[in-house]
Amino acid sequence: MRIAVFGTGGASGYFGAMLARRGQEVVFIARGAHLQAMRANGLHLETPTEQFVLNPIEATDDPAQAGSVDAVILGVKTWDVLAAAESMRGMMRQETCVAPLQNGVEAPFQIASVLGTAHAVGGMARIVSFITAPGHIKHAGFEPLIAFGELDNRPSARLERLRDAFRDAGVPCEIPRDIHVALWNKFLFVVAFGGVGALTRVPAGVLRSDREMRALLEQAMGEIFDVARARGIALPDDAVANGMRLVDSLPSDATSSLQRDIMEGKRSELDAWSGAVVRLGREVNVTTPTHQFIYDALLPFELLARGESAKEGTA
Secondary structure, eight states: OEEEEESOOHHHHHHHHHHHHTTOEEEEEOOHHHHHHHHHHOEEEEOSSOEEEEOSOEEESOHHHHOOEEEEEEOSOGGGHHHHHHHTGGGEEEEEEEEEOOSSSSHHHHHHHHHOGGGBEEEEEEEEEEEEETTEEEEEEEEEEEEEEETTOOOOHHHHHHHHHHHHTTOOEEOOSOHHHHHHHHHHHHHHHHHHHHHHTOOHHHHHHSHHHHHHHHHHHHHHHHHHHHTTOOOOTTHHHHHHHHHHHSOTTOOOHHHHHHHTTOOOSGGGTHHHHHHHHHHTTOOOHHHHHHHHHHHHHHHHHHTOOGGGOOO
16 A cells, blocks of 8 residues: 555654555655654654664655555644645545544544545544654554544445554554544543643643542543533443543553643644533533633643734634
């Protein structure tokens, strides 16, 4: 398969490197110092068990140069999804699928709004990995897992091919029975943990051991559960309990990308996390006071990082 990794971040870069090492035709779309380092010295991947370098690799900052592909693994930040979709029109074949790996539930529909529903699929990943230096990606935790699904959950030959490519590369890959349940299960955990962590500025060990903070986490997960059910997503009855078990399994010093970005004064995915919970809940008349509070409390830091004024931020 010819596969584009659009936005070669920690997660997408890891998966692309694993595919390329096993002979899949992978083109990496990146920019800046990261791109220059990959062109000059290849892409370095460090895992808990091994290190290797892919050199040379096909890498560009111009989607037009990538040519048409069978699949796109989209690894950009949530606020870049629409622009990325616009720029990849020339990469589409009739059966090309675009699988977003963002921590959110809106990206597949954003892709569909630009490229059409035929090209949009649901995608999610479980991994802790990040760029440690230009051209160098480190996988630091969680057994990697990646999953894809057609938005109508129909059987899909193209996703079976993609699944087999990942499995051949040594990456566990699934096609869930219901991709929306899989996406919302992850959303419930990530957004609650990320929002409460960013609000309190403490790591997982403190969050889960403090009674009041633990209760806040459960409230945040419960609101997402209620929104999902109201939107017709068949989350299991024990989704919140499972989310709390995931929090309990994290290293005591674990933090979310949202928390780290907020604390470092960087732009974050607040709008696509707690902001999305508020928006999506409002559409189905479900109140989300915990996420409204998280969003309102963090919005000034987010707007400062963007260089915007307070009146420009709305959930």
